[in-house]
Amino acid sequence: MTDADRAFFEQEITGLLDRLYGTALRLAKNRADAEDLVAETVTKAWANFGSLHDRQCFRGWLFRILTNTFLSECRKTEPASLEALAEAQGEPDEEPAFSLFDRLHQPFLLWWGNPEQEFLNKVLQQDLQKAVDALPEVFRVPVILCDLQGLNYQEIAETLGVPVGTVRSRLNRGRSQLQKALWQHAQEAGLKHAPAADKESFHISQTGEHHERH
Amino acid sequence: MSDIKEIGCEEALRRLFEYLDRELDGARHAEMEQHLHTCRACYSRAEFERHLKGKLGAVGKEPAPPEFELRIKNLLRRF
Incomplete structure (x- = not known):
C-alpha cells in the first residue's frame, strides 16, 4: 500500500466517521457495540482496500462492510434473527401500509391549519x-440502508443477499411500522394539546371532538 | 407535447416511495411528476413523505464522541 493509498483511506474514514457512527448506532442500538462495529469495519476495510478497484465506490463499499459485519455478528449471537429474516422472505404484504399522513390529515386535526x-x-x-x-x-x-445511508434498492439487495423485490417489500413494511410508531408517539406527546394560537378557545380531544372553553 | 401517460391517484400512491427513492425508470418517473403537478392531494402527501425521509436521513449522522474519534485515529496510525 502506498502513502497515497494510506492518505486517501484516512481522509475518507475521517470524513465519513460521523455517518459511520450514526449508522452503527442505529444498527447496534447502543454506543459500546456501535463503536466496536465501526472499529471492526475500519479494520476490515483497510485489510481489503487493495481489492477495491474503483475508489468512487468507497462509500458504498464501506457501508456494505459495516452492514455485513453487523449482520454476521447478529447471526453469531442471535440465531433467532436469522430465522426472522428467513421467515420474512416468505411472508406476503398481508396488510395495507399505514399512512401517517392520512392519520394526520383528518378533518378534526385540520382545525389546526396544517397538522402535517x-x-x-x-x-x-x-x-x-x-x-x-x-x-x-x-x-x-433495509430502512437504515435506504433512508439513512441512501443506498439504492440494488445495492441493498446485494448487501443483504436478497432479490430487489424482497427489498421493496421489506422497505414498505418497515416504513409502515415506522409511521405507525410515529403516529402513536404523536398521539401520546403532541396531538392531545391544541396549538398555542388556539388554546384559549379550543381543546382537541383524542376522540376528535372540539370543545369551546368558557 | 410529450406523450406521457396519465396515471390516477391510486397508481401514484403505489409508486410514491419508489419515486422518492429515485427507483422509477424515466417514463414512470415522468408520469409520476405529471400527476403530482396536477393533483394537490398527492402532491401534499409526496411533500410530507419527502420531508419525513429527509429527517430520517439526519438520524444516520451522529457526531462521534471525541474519545471514539481518538480510538479510530490510533487505529488508523497502526495500519
Whole structure:
C-alpha cells in the first residue's frame, strides 16, 4: 500500500466517521457495540482496500462492510434473527401500509391549519431514532440502508443477499411500522394539546371532538 | 407535447416511495411528476413523505464522541 493509498483511506474514514457512527448506532442500538462495529469495519476495510478497484465506490463499499459485519455478528449471537429474516422472505404484504399522513390529515386535526407541517416541525430526532430502533431487525436494516445511508434498492439487495423485490417489500413494511410508531408517539406527546394560537378557545380531544372553553 | 401517460391517484400512491427513492425508470418517473403537478392531494402527501425521509436521513449522522474519534485515529496510525 502506498502513502497515497494510506492518505486517501484516512481522509475518507475521517470524513465519513460521523455517518459511520450514526449508522452503527442505529444498527447496534447502543454506543459500546456501535463503536466496536465501526472499529471492526475500519479494520476490515483497510485489510481489503487493495481489492477495491474503483475508489468512487468507497462509500458504498464501506457501508456494505459495516452492514455485513453487523449482520454476521447478529447471526453469531442471535440465531433467532436469522430465522426472522428467513421467515420474512416468505411472508406476503398481508396488510395495507399505514399512512401517517392520512392519520394526520383528518378533518378534526385540520382545525389546526396544517397538522402535517405541525408534525414535521415538532418531531424530534430522538423520536425518529426511537421509532427506527423499535423496528424488527429484518425491516430496520433495509430502512437504515435506504433512508439513512441512501443506498439504492440494488445495492441493498446485494448487501443483504436478497432479490430487489424482497427489498421493496421489506422497505414498505418497515416504513409502515415506522409511521405507525410515529403516529402513536404523536398521539401520546403532541396531538392531545391544541396549538398555542388556539388554546384559549379550543381543546382537541383524542376522540376528535372540539370543545369551546368558557 | 410529450406523450406521457396519465396515471390516477391510486397508481401514484403505489409508486410514491419508489419515486422518492429515485427507483422509477424515466417514463414512470415522468408520469409520476405529471400527476403530482396536477393533483394537490398527492402532491401534499409526496411533500410530507419527502420531508419525513429527509429527517430520517439526519438520524444516520451522529457526531462521534471525541474519545471514539481518538480510538479510530490510533487505529488508523497502526495500519
